[in-house]
Amino acid sequence: MxxxxxxxxxxxxxxxxxxxxxxxxxxxxxxxxxxxxxxxxxxxxxxxxxxxxxxxxxxxxxxxxxxxxxxxxxxxxxxxxxxxxxxxxxxxKKDSPLDFRQKFDGSSTALSVLLGRDLSGKYMIVTGASSGIGFETVRSLTLHGANVVMACRNIEKSNFCVEEIKKGNPKANVEVMYCDLAKLSTVKQFAEDYIKKDWPLHVLILNAGVFGLPYVETEDSLETTFQVNHLAQFYLTKLLTDLLVKSAPARVVVVSSESHRFTDLNKSNISASKLSPGANKYNDMKAYNMSKLCNVVFSNELNRRLRSRYVTSLSLHPGNIMSTSLQRNWWIYRLLFMIVRPFTKSMQQGAATTVLCAVSTELQGIGGMYFNNCFHCYPSEAATDPVLGDKLWNISENML
Incomplete structure (x- = not known):
């Protein structure tokens, strides 16, 4: 030997x-x-x-x-x-469970975070997984043995992604299931179909997002940015909560943005009409920033409600401006992203913080935290307001 x-x-x-x-x-x-x-x-x-x-x-x-x-x-x-x-x-050895030591930074990749990990037997769902950070997240997780379901609206594109993943890893356990966050009926159908598979769910990664959209209403009569970035993924989590609890310890990872700091949404002015305004009050950047604050607030509130049942939640900013499909909706955004591209992260680097929050053993049982560049940092004051969290939760349920 x-x-x-x-x-x-x-x-x-x-x-x-x-x-x-x-x-x-x-x-x-x-x-x-x-x-x-x-x-x-x-x-x-x-x-x-x-x-x-x-x-x-x-x-x-x-x-x-x-x-x-x-x-x-x-x-x-x-x-x-x-x-x-x-x-x-x-x-x-740590003196306290909350003593999180910085091992990675903005230049770290998802694969470096996963080095040495065996995720065999772990079942995960990733929304918006057919491009950019979502795709790199799935590819990296499956390389280490995880069973991953890609929740996507474009089945043809997603199946091509699966082919690409299996070229480098023929044994990858990855599957595509249809889920269009702009159609709440498909979110419900996705959850029901996943539950029917009788699989556990150890990690739910809410990665999907849209940016820079003109005013468009969904078939559910809601503003699209708000529905896709927050409400539909809130709904998906609600539908899968019992399964997460049954599979515990489990985690929910919510991909947000530093843009969450640039909105006036707070506990005094939150309402359904502010979250999903009409065309005359709509601004694409304001809508995006507000939806990203909803992501962090939701993550913290979810953690408060489920941590006693061994389901924790973390939110994160994946990195500074990256050239992903987010900017596809307006030529000015595409031009801006093209100009800054030489100074931005790669998709592997962009996926690192998501992967860290999803699988880090140091974060087992610990939630209610916000990460940026693989580092635990403090979100905005509004993001940690439990009153805002409770109000957002109740308004979201009523809208559904």
Whole structure:
């Protein structure tokens, strides 16, 4: 049996000659001194304690030899080692569950966030998954074994995306199901069809969004930006809530934007007519900003209502201006995005924060937080107002 040797560690965690880093079956990291034959829980140089969490990386398996020795098999690369591969991703032990340490930033990619993760057996739904950040989110998650349903309105385009994903990963577990957020009847049908499959639902990623639309009413007689960006995804979450609870621990991830800070929506002026105004009061940018505030407010309110049932919710800004399909609706926006494109994130970088919120083991059981560039930061004051959250929830239910 050929051994790969001890996996590399970060430079600040280098251990002195004669020492070896090991891990117990329970995930506690300890250090063995081959000269003195002693072991200890703390790093011999930094004095820190570390631990490994979660499953083995995708494609790995733990085995026990006939003599009782534990070893690990990498089925992807057809190699074996006596070293637990999770050691490469060991984390410093936290003093508090809310002590979230910054490991990634605006330049991180979704695949770097997922490095070492095995998502086999995890079932996820991603709305708006046929292009841009949504597509990269799905591609990255399926590369690590997740079962992902793409909730999309353009079936032909979505099936092409599936073909592209399977070119790089023939074993990808990905499926397309029809869901047009501008038609609430299809949202209901999607939820019913998913529930009929008798699958669990561990992560619901509300990624879909529209931007820069002229005034258009949906078939439900609501302003389109508000319905697509908030109300329809609120409805989808409501319809799938029982399944999320049954599958708990589960998460809802809501893709918002820093634009949520630039709206006057608050607990004193919120109303159905303000959220979904008529043509004479409509402004495309104001509508977008307001819908993005609704995303963060909804996420926080959902977390307050479901956290006791082990369903948490997080919201996020994926990154500064990115060239996605969002800007397709007006030539001025397309021109602006084309000009700034050399200075923006790639889609892989744009998907990183979504993926972090969806699968980070450090965020297990923790919700009600807002992330930007993979970093926990504070949203606007209105976004954290529980009174606004309660009012938005009740108005949304009444509109439905």
């Amino acid at each position: 050929a051994s790969q040797g001890v996996l590399d560690t970060d430079s600040e965690d280098e251990i002195p000659p004669g020492w070896e880093e090991r891990v117990t079956f329970e995930g506690k990291v300890y250090y063995a001194n081959h000269e003195s034959k002693d072991t200890q829980w703390t790093h011999p140089l930094t004095g820190k304690k570390k631990e490994v969490k979660g499953e083995l990386p995708y494609g790995w398996e733990r085995k026990i030899s006939d003599t009782g020795v534990m070893f690990f098999v990498d089925h992807v690369n057809e190699k074996t080692t006596y070293t637990d591969p999770r050691l490469a991703f060991a984390q410093e």
